[in-house]
Amino acid sequence: MDIFALFTTRVIEALRADYPQLEDELLARVVVEPPRDPAHGDLSTNAAMVVAKPLGKNPREVASGLVERFKSAPDVTSVDVAGPGFIxxxxxxxxxxxxxxxxxxxxxxxxxxxxxxxxxxxxxxVSANPTGPMHVGHTRGAVFGDALASLMAWSGYDVTREYYINDTGGQTIILGQSAMLRYREALGETIEIPPGFYPGDYLVPVGKALASEYGKSLLDMPEHEAVLIAREAALAAMMDLVKADLAQLNIHHEVFFSERTLHGQGGDIQTTLDWLREEGMVYEGRLEPPKGKTPEEWEDREQTLFRATDYGDDTDRALIKSDGSYTYFAADIAYHRNKYLRGFKHMINVLGADHSGYVKRLQAAVKAVSKGEADIDVRICQLVRLLKNGEPFKMSKRSGDLVTLADVVDEVGADATRFMLLFRRNDASMDFDFALVKEQTRDNPVFYVQYAHARACSIFRTAERDMPELDVSPIALAGAELELLGSAADIELIRLLGAWPRTVAAATIAHEPHRIAFYVHELAGALHGFWAKGKDDPQLRFVNPSSPKLTLARLALVDAVRQVIRNGLGILGVSAPEELS
Structure with a gap:
């Protein structure tokens, strides 16, 4: 039951009854929401101000008419006009x-x-280059993307989680060369890893596996052939490592898309470029030097350009490099056309802080390849700063100079990692304090929420201990006399429960899973606050042996809070323990 959606429907029906000429498109702008100041009431609507001008009326005049209609509603105790026409x-x-x-x-x-x-x-x-384990810089995007996918699925979308494997280009050759060094090491050679190579110990097992499979035969091959073999082994091993790292956070993708499928003879890039030319979206021309580059630093040449400015970008984009190879953006266009041809008209890309410049070009690409049928939302996840007790924290680094996802999860656990990374807007930088997320205090948001769920479970154990004759089964709770819940504390807590459907819908539309984290934290605080009031006022205790009927009604309320917290944590991918150690 979405109380806000229910009253939106009722308000629109009242408007239609008074003004049948109003169009659906206009009425879709009517909103029912909580008033900014709770002292003004439970609900507020902008309905009168939305329709007044098209009707040629004063908003307060329209509002007064609606007020008269709702005055007789049995579930409305009062209704009034405020300000320029709010109701x-x-x-x-x-x-x-x-x-x-x-x-x-x-x-x-x-x-x-x-x-x-x-x-x-x-x-x-995620879509991190498969050149090593997941590091802390990838973790925020991984958690955000997974929670957003869960949120979309919760709200009725058919969601596919996808990982784009960047398995072409120079960095994969360097990976192969780095693996070859580890191969030589496994054969007994003393190696030195040059600058620019991948130094992490995570390639040691790859080198040993190559030595086991090939013996010394790779040393007898032409170097470029041996490097390609080592590259394939390293890429496969790195993807296994990436999947294992993500699994520690219970993140699993349905699709792993290889960039290689876009390249080669007849590949999607060439097919896409041919299609773009046929559609007149490509031309041969010259680009102005980028800001900060002098003409001497810029190669002024005629090249193949995509008409990105026709689709909202700031500049047209090159598709072919001077050496004849494709640009990264050419691959991006082909990849997103591939998504569209696979039937996706809604796309969400989660990128790191260093990719903010990609937003407009990706939007232009999707608009072009779908001829406006598809949309894309590019969500940027800002940087995370690691702290301990407010000071920069240097963790032991098992993988070269990187702090890995596994390091973070080993330090604080998957639940704390996920919740804390979601307890802030994705586009805001954040501090991750390892000391804070281990504290069992109200200052630790994940503990505070999980403790609320555990406290709700504990209240039921207390009822079973102190009132063993009281039936607290689901059937009994469903038959509780809820009309006994009339205190301000009762209604305040139920009112917050009533905001859950609207919160989920709003978070889904905005693509903002942090709203779910904020909500469950607020709900947890409300439960803790109610429990504290019961220590001073026996009539507000959840378990009161002298009032079995009221106790049963309160337990129905506690059970509802417990359920909604569990629902919210489930979307976030965080567990809801019944007890905390």
Missing amino acids: NFRLADSIWHQVLQAVGAQGENFGRSDLGKGERVNVEF
Whole structure:
């Protein structure tokens, strides 16, 4: 039960009854939401201000008419006009009790919706070069992308998680050369790793595997052939390592797309360029030097250019380098055309902080290759600074000069890693304090939320201990006399539960899973606050042996809070323990 969606429908129906000439497109702008100041009521709507001008009326005049319609509603205790034409509602306790009943009835499905209507969406995230283990710089994007995919699926989208394997180019040759050094090391040679190569111990097993399979035969081959063999072995091993690292955070992709499939004779890049030419989206021309480059530093030549500015980009983009090879952007266009041809009209790319300049060019590419049918949202994840007790933290580095994803998970666990990385907007830089996320205090957000779920479970154990004759089964909870929940504390907590469906929908539309983390943290705080009030006021205790009926109703409330916290943590990929050690 989405109380905001319910009243939006009722407000629109009232407008249609009074003004049948209003069009659906206009009425779609009507919003019912919590008022900025809770003292103004439970709900507020902009309806009168949306329709007043097209009707040629004063907003307060329209609002007054709506107020008259709702004054007689049995579940509305008061309704009034505020400011230039806002309408504020105060609801009867009975409607909040209906919300609580809905949570109990829908359980793990409370807050789910068909917002996405089964439409397919491709969420591409991580996509790190397969040249080593996942490092901390990749971790935030990995967690964000996975949580966003879960959020979209929760709201009715058909979601595919995709990883783009950048398995071509110079860095893969260097990987092969680095693996060859480890191969020589495995054969007993003393090696020295030159600058620019990959120094991490993670290539040692690759070298040993090559030595085991090939003996010394790679040394007798032409160097470039041996390097290609070593490259293939290293790439396969690195992808296994990447998948294992991601699995530590319970992240699993449905699709691993190899960049190599875009290259070669008849590959998607050439096919895409031919198509772009046929569509008039490519021309031969010259580009101005980029900002900061002098004409002497810039190769002024005629080249193959994509008309990116026709699709919202700041400049047209080169597709072929001076040596005849394709640019990275040519591969990007072909890759996103491939996504579109696979049936994805909604795409989300999660990129690191150093890719902010890619946003407009990717949007232009998708608009062009789909002829405006598809859309893409490029989400940038800003940097994470590692701290301990507020000071920069240098961890032991097992992989060259990198702090790995595995290092972070080993230090604080998967739950803390995921929640803390989601407890801030993705486009804001953040500090990750290892000391804080290990504390069992309210200052540690993940502990605070998990403790609320554990506390809710503990309340049920207390009821079973102190009131063994009380039936607290799901059937009994469903039949609790919820009308007994009439205190301000009861209604405040239920009101927050009622905001869950709207929170999920808003987070889905905005592609912002941090809203879920914020919500469950607020809900946890409300439960902890209620529990604290019960220490001073016996009538607010969750378990009161002298009032079995009230206790059962309160347990229904606690169970609903427990369920919604579990739902929210599930979207975030964080566990909801019943006890904390």
